[in-house]
Amino acid sequence: MKYKRILLKLSGESLMGNKQFGIDNERLNIYASQIKEIHALGIEVAIVIGGGNIFRGVQAEEGGMDRTHGDYMGMLATMINSMALQAALESAGIHTRLQSAIEMREIAEPYVRRKAMRHLEKGRVVIFGAGTGNPFFTTDSAASLRAIEINADVILKGTRVDGIYTADPEKDPTATKYDVISFDDAYNQGLKVMDMTAFTLCKENNLPIIVFDMDTPGNLIRLLEGHAVGTIVRN
Ligand code: GTP
Numbered sequence: 001m002k003y004k005r006i007l008l009k010l011s012g013e014s015l016m017g018n019k020q021f022g023i024d025n026e027r028l029n030i031y032a033s034q035i036k037e038i039h040a041l042g043i044e045v046a047i048v049i050g051g052g053n054i055f056r057g058v059q060a061e062e063g064g065m066d067r068t069h070g071d072y073m074g075m076l077a078t079m080i081n082s083m084a085l086q087a088a089l090e091s092a093g094i095h096t097r098l099q100s101a102i103e104m105r106e107i108a109e110p111y112v113r114r115k116a117m118r119h120l121e122k123g124r125v126v127i128f129g130a131g132t133g134n135p136f137f138t139t140d141s142a143a144s145l146r147a148i149e150i151n152a153d154v155i156l157k158g159t160r161v162d163g164i165y166t167a168d169p170e171k172d173p174t175a176t177k178y179d180v181i182s183f184d185d186a187y188n189q190g191l192k193v194m195d196m197t198a199f200t201l202c203k204e205n206n207l208p209i210i211v212f213d214m215d216t217p218g219n220l221i222r223l224l225e226g227h228a229v230g231t232i233v234r235n
Pocket of ligand 1: 097098104105106107108109110118119122
């Protein structure tokens, strides 16, 4: 297996499924069963999930709320999604641990890097909630930071598109998908992979990112089995 330890970044919006808001149980269970498949391969799995299906700090700011305040609310939203995913994984029979970047001990363990690593070594899926615990950082940045901290081999960024294209495929029918692209080329071509903070963290720490379509069941395991799924961004 090429990747022994992965960090899977899931989007909060995707958890909505076809709903306008909140969590679609069917989608949640589909994600859980896909994670179960790769866990069964013996891969160590850590997860960061966004919160945009519940609350987005940036939009709160547009509505006049202080950005910092909105971002903290967004971090709480990621905890709701993390707890939902934890429950879905546990009901699929997978041992999990949830660690929060903001202390809320009744609900989750606090984030402790060495404990997270031990959980992974013991085969538990570790979910990192509450982002980085700091405003002005996205959950992509949290995913990059945690991935580097736990020495993950790769970040798998689950999206609704199947990779990175030369242009927006919805606007430009001639757009083609990259299988591989360097950080420098992605940057120079203005391709949006993650926000710059997250992107730079990965580049500087030599952590590859694979952008792939998480909403097609079977994709995740195919990717980890070495098939050409998504786009890999690397140095
Ligand atoms: P090992 O001892 O390494 O095997 O890890 P462990 O997680 O099984 O041990 P621990 O005794 O730390 O945790 C037992 C259970 O309590 C696990 O389900 C943890 O997630 C949970 N737990 C541990 N610390 C906290 C905490 O601070 N808050 C909450 N809510 N749960 C915790």
